[in-house]
Amino acid sequence: MLTIKNLSKTFYKGMDEENQVFDNFSLEVEESKCVAILGPNGCGKSTLFNMISGSLDPDGGEILLGDVDLVKLSEDERAIDTGKVNQDPSKGVCQNLNILENMSMALKKGHKFTFKRLIDKKNNQEIIEKLKSLDLGLEKKLKTQVKFLSGGQRQSLSLLMATVKKPKILLLDEHTAALDPKTSKLIMDKTNDLIKKEKITTLMITHNLKNAIEYADRIIMLNKGKIVLDILPSEVTEEELTRIYNEKIEEGNGMEAEKSASLGNLRKVEKIA
Ligand SMILES: Nc1ncnc2c1ncn2[C@@H]1O[C@H](COP(=O)(O)OP(=O)(O)OP(=O)(O)O)[C@@H](O)[C@H]1O
Numbered sequence: 001m002l003t004i005k006n007l008s009k010t011f012y013k014g015m016d017e018e019n020q021v022f023d024n025f026s027l028e029v030e031e032s033k034c035v036a037i038l039g040p041n042g043c044g045k046s047t048l049f050n051m052i053s054g055s056l057d058p059d060g061g062e063i064l065l066g067d068v069d070l071v072k073l074s075e076d077e078r079a080i081d082t083g084k085v086n087q088d089p090s091k092g093v094c095q096n097l098n099i100l101e102n103m104s105m106a107l108k109k110g111h112k113f114t115f116k117r118l119i120d121k122k123n124n125q126e127i128i129e130k131l132k133s134l135d136l137g138l139e140k141k142l143k144t145q146v147k148f149l150s151g152g153q154r155q156s157l158s159l160l161m162a163t164v165k166k167p168k169i170l171l172l173d174e175h176t177a178a179l180d181p182k183t184s185k186l187i188m189d190k191t192n193d194l195i196k197k198e199k200i201t202t203l204m205i206t207h208n209l210k211n212a213i214e215y216a217d218r219i220i221m222l223n224k225g226k227i228v229l230d231i232l233p234s235e236v237t238e239e240e241l242t243r244i245y246n247e248k249i250e251e252g253n254g255m256e257a258e259k260s261a262s263l264g265n266l267r268k269v270e271k272i273a
């Protein structure tokens with residue numbers, strides 16, 4: 001179980017650009033479930049992932065994986081329990097290494113190793129079997145440098161690398177957004193097969209409402225760092241979800257406008273006084 005408690009994050013604290021992204025944010029995610037995270041650009045989705053994976057420190061709060069508070073661990077220590085796939089297919093892989101080297105590195109995640117000792121022949125069969133499961137023929141290209149693969153092939157490899165040492169939590173940050181519709185569907189299906197088979201607890205950021213309904217066990221929507229919707233996919237059609245999504249954004253903008261109007265009034269009063 002992932003339990004996020006009272007998480008807060010403000011960028012540029014005390015400066016003119018101060019930007020409070022989270023204020024006492026809490027969320028519980030049941031084990032083995034896939035939760036889709038929706039929300040408009042800039043609402044804090046990737047920031048949330050960065051605080052879970054450890055590339056960003058929260059100002060306060062806890063991120064409990066079981067009874068371990070990830071916030072107290074370094075990014076490297078967290079890498080054993082967390083897997084992440086980003087939007088950019090080049091990010092989760094080492095471009096200048098070949099497929100075998102990339103997969104070998106993923107198997108050594110969380111352990112110290114030297115490049116010389118990267119390839120461990122006894123792992124090769126496992127790597128080949130895993131690659132075969134992708135059904136893209138990558139097992140026949142073990143010595144191909146990853147930079148020569150297509151975006152879809154790289155993203156599949158990245159997904160496999162993030163899950164080969166079963167993580168306690170998998171973070172997918174718009175991981176199919178940069179792919180063409182056919183490849184995007186292929187990667188989504190592979191993702192679904194993998195996380196269901198391995199029972200991996202998954203958070204999946206997506207702007208694709210159809211995918212959220214089709215693949216997630218639960219859908220939440222963030223707006224301005226708050227959960228404004230928390231539903232089961234079976235409760236909505238894609239059209240209903242689109243309507244609710246747009247309403248929630250408008251509500252959020254309305255509240256923001258009210259807030260700045262009242263702040264404006266306050267400033268006027270301050271000036272008069
Ligand atoms: N490292 C950072 N330094 C300063 N500000 C940041 C940093 N990371 C994110 N922000 C700010 O935090 C807010 C939330 O950004 P975030 O990237 O989490 O949004 P998002 O919901 O992932 O948006 P998108 O859908 O566009 O990916 C934005 O205002 C962004 O400018």
Ligand SMILES: [Mg+2]
Nearest residue numbers: 045046047173
């Ligand atoms: Mg983002």
